Amino acid sequence: MYREMLTIRAFDEACYQQFRSDPSMGYAGIHAYIGEEATAVGVCSALRKGDKITSTHRGHGHLIAMGADPKLMMAEIQGKSTGYNKGKGGSMHIVSFELGILGANGIVGAGIPIATGAALAMKYKKLNEVCVCFFGDSAANEGVFNEGLNLASIWKLPVVFVCENNQYAVHTPVTESTSVADISVRAIGYSMPGVTVDGNDVLKVYDAACAAVERARGGAGPTLIESKTYRLMPHHGNMPDYRPPEEKEAWKAKDPIKRFEEVLTRSGLLDQAKKAEITREVAESIQAAVNFAKESQWPDPTEAYQDVYA
Amino acid sequence: MSTRETTFGRAVAEAIQEEMARDENVIVIGEDCWRALEEDQMHPKYARKPHPRIFNTPISEAGFTGAATGAAMMGLRPILYFLMGMFMLSGFDQAVNQIPKLRYLSGGQAELPIVIYTANGTGMRYAAQHAWSLHPIFGNIPGFKIVLPSTPYDAKGLMKTAIRDGNPVLFLSHFLLEGTKGNVPEGEYTIDFGKADIKRRGKDVTLVAISDMVDRAMRAAKRLERQGIDVEVVDPRTVVPLDKETIFRSVEKTGHLVVVDDAHKTCSFASEISATVTEEKFNCLKAAPKRVAMADVPVPFSPVLEDEIFPSERKIVDAVKSVLNR
Numbered sequence: 001m002y003r004e005m006l007t008i009r010a011f012d013e014a015c016y017q018q019f020r021s022d023p024s025m026g027y028a029g030i031h032a033y034i035g036e037e038a039t040a041v042g043v044c045s046a047l048r049k050g051d052k053i054t055s056t057h058r059g060h061g062h063l064i065a066m067g068a069d070p071k072l073m074m075a076e077i078q079g080k081s082t083g084y085n086k087g088k089g090g091s092m093h094i095v096s097f098e099l100g101i102l103g104a105n106g107i108v109g110a111g112i113p114i115a116t117g118a119a120l121a122m123k124y125k126k127l128n129e130v131c132v133c134f135f136g137d138s139a140a141n142e143g144v145f146n147e148g149l150n151l152a153s154i155w156k157l158p159v160v161f162v163c164e165n166n167q168y169a170v171h172t173p174v175t176e177s178t179s180v181a182d183i184s185v186r187a188i189g190y191s192m193p194g195v196t197v198d199g200n201d202v203l204k205v206y207d208a209a210c211a212a213v214e215r216a217r218g219g220a221g222p223t224l225i226e227s228k229t230y231r232l233m234p235h236h237g238n239m240p241d242y243r244p245p246e247e248k249e250a251w252k253a254k255d256p257i258k259r260f261e262e263v264l265t266r267s268g269l270l271d272q273a274k275k276a277e278i279t280r281e282v283a284e285s286i287q288a289a290v291n292f293a294k295e296s297q298w299p300d301p302t303e304a305y306q307d308v309y310a
Numbered sequence: 311m312s313t314r315e316t317t318f319g320r321a322v323a324e325a326i327q328e329e330m331a332r333d334e335n336v337i338v339i340g341e342d343c344w345r346a347l348e349e350d351q352m353h354p355k356y357a358r359k360p361h362p363r364i365f366n367t368p369i370s371e372a373g374f375t376g377a378a379t380g381a382a383m384m385g386l387r388p389i390l391y392f393l394m395g396m397f398m399l400s401g402f403d404q405a406v407n408q409i410p411k412l413r414y415l416s417g418g419q420a421e422l423p424i425v426i427y428t429a430n431g432t433g434m435r436y437a438a439q440h441a442w443s444l445h446p447i448f449g450n451i452p453g454f455k456i457v458l459p460s461t462p463y464d465a466k467g468l469m470k471t472a473i474r475d476g477n478p479v480l481f482l483s484h485f486l487l488e489g490t491k492g493n494v495p496e497g498e499y500t501i502d503f504g505k506a507d508i509k510r511r512g513k514d515v516t517l518v519a520i521s522d523m524v525d526r527a528m529r530a531a532k533r534l535e536r537q538g539i540d541v542e543v544v545d546p547r548t549v550v551p552l553d554k555e556t557i558f559r560s561v562e563k564t565g566h567l568v569v570v571d572d573a574h575k576t577c578s579f580a581s582e583i584s585a586t587v588t589e590e591k592f593n594c595l596k597a598a599p600k601r602v603a604m605a606d607v608p609v610p611f612s613p614v615l616e617d618e619i620f621p622s623e624r625k626i627v628d629a630v631k632s633v634l635n636r
Contacts, residue, residue, distance in 0.1 A: 089415045
């Protein structure tokens with residue numbers, strides 16, 4: 001868990017560096033997951049092989065938590081042929097069916113009905129699998145939130161809806177955009193359990209996810225988990241950040257990685273030497289990913305015409 | 311093969327039922343979707359009990375369109391049913407930004423064998439929101455195949471091909487066609503995509519028509535025959551993929567082209583086919599092609615007003631005479 005959290009952070013920091021140093025990487029840059037690592041790692045740790053996820057435009061953390069290879073991710077983000085999607089998807093669309101990643105998605109909320117449908121197929125085929133659907137607080141204000149949760153409830157599907165409430169819809173605070181203080185209360189409207197957890201506490205997230213996954217696998221239907229967290233970076237790479245500095249400082253103090261380190265240290269599972277070792281190994285793996293992407297080939301231009309149709 | 315007469319809607323329902331029997335991954339999902347199978351569950355003879363492979367949904371177009379997408383990614387072959395094509399637009403992102411693009415975006419990893427089956431079109435006095443033809447919108451989105459059958463025979467064979475195709479297929483029936491009758495073989499058959507059918511042979515002018523417009527074109531051709539004009543009617547049957555070769559061969563023979571489409575004229579398939587022929591077979595044309603399509607105004611309710619903007623038999627006749635300078 002700890003190593004995964006560090007990997008996510010180091011990966012997105014490296015992405016930021018890449019985009020800063022190479023303007024040819026496109027306008028949008030990346031949507032960094034920095035600060036939200038406990039949600040992805042806590043939830044995905046509750047899954048087993050065969051389970052699936054749908055992810056979002058801010059999805060690097062979910063993918064790494066599902067075991068994605070930083071090398072193939074970095075290559076995809078840089079549009080190289082060695083990337084997960086052969087360079088066709090980029091940062092917001094990474095897919096790996098092998099790892100159970102049905103896809104990050106560039107449209108807010110779009111994964112909600114898709115995850116619901118995947119769970120429908122799991123139930124129809126009696127696969128005993130679970131689909132986790134990650135989405136943000138803004139997606140909870142989309143129409144598909146209502147449609148997807150209602151369908152999942154009436155059909156009792158093995159899906160877990162994980163709302164990462166990172167407090168902002170681009171620049172608009174959740175307090176201005178959302179009718180409720182806790183998005184989890186909306187679960188009542190769909191006759192499913194709703195729970196709000198401290199999204200910067202990986203063990204709390206893990207516990208909530210285990211309960212929801214168990215419920216889904218047991219055939220009792222969906223759960224809505226709201227994980228309250230905060231993105232420590234702007235909405236995406238090239239954007240100004242209008243959030244109050246004191247608010248950012250307050251959330252920095254609740255950094256999920258620091259908090260988990262404290263827990264691990266207190267319980268004797270982590271010491272300075274071990275921490276340094278893991279940090280170094282993570283840094284090496286991310287550097288290897290950067291090098292791999294840099295050295296990888298661009299796609300052949302004729303690739304643009306492939307994969308449209310089966 | 312022996313044939314019998316059946317309706318367009320019944321022919322499609324048979325295709326779906328046969329394919330469901332053939333492949334257990336074929337499911338039907340949508341609003342009041344037993345209607346796709348021509349089963350009236352409100353009738354007392356049908357018990358209203360859930361069918362394990364028919365997922366009748368609430369009116370949640372974005373929700374169930376997305377659900378079909380997720381189910382397809384997991385290996386099912388959903389037939390996505392909308393009572394009317396326009397309702398699909400409530401789930402527009404899922405229909406146009408997800409289904410046709412996820413295969414490509416994922417570098418070929420996601421398979422999306424989804425058939426969207428719905429009816430649309432004009433001529434039913436439904437007014438603007440319920441009366442129009444959607445194929446040009448979807449034709450502008452790479453990733454869809456688009457089927458526009460004109461007869462029960464074509465409808466059944468093309469639906470079976472659509473279900474087996476492995477790609478997102480938009481199968482558009484026409485309101486005016488659903489109850490029309492025609493001969494359909496008793497046994498199994500399929501019709502390949504991208505194979506136009508010459509519904510009538512002729513030498514003077516090529517009349518390309520799709521969906522319900524084929525019948526109108528045939529009637530116009532009969533009228534023109536009495537005036538000594540020999541019309542060839544080409545029905546592409548699928549507009550994506552488009553059988554350009556058959557259209558080109560016909561134009562090479564006749565030197566004249568009229569295209570009939572009940573979509574609004576701007577960016578219609580009439581426009582697309584006219585442009586394609588002009589671009590690639592300009593030397594064969596003895597006159598500029600003509601498009602007979604819906605006027606570029608929302609479709610009005612009043613019969614007098616709808617008929618005014620409709621691609622009528624009279625307008626087709628006039629267009630043919632005009633390209634022949636008669």
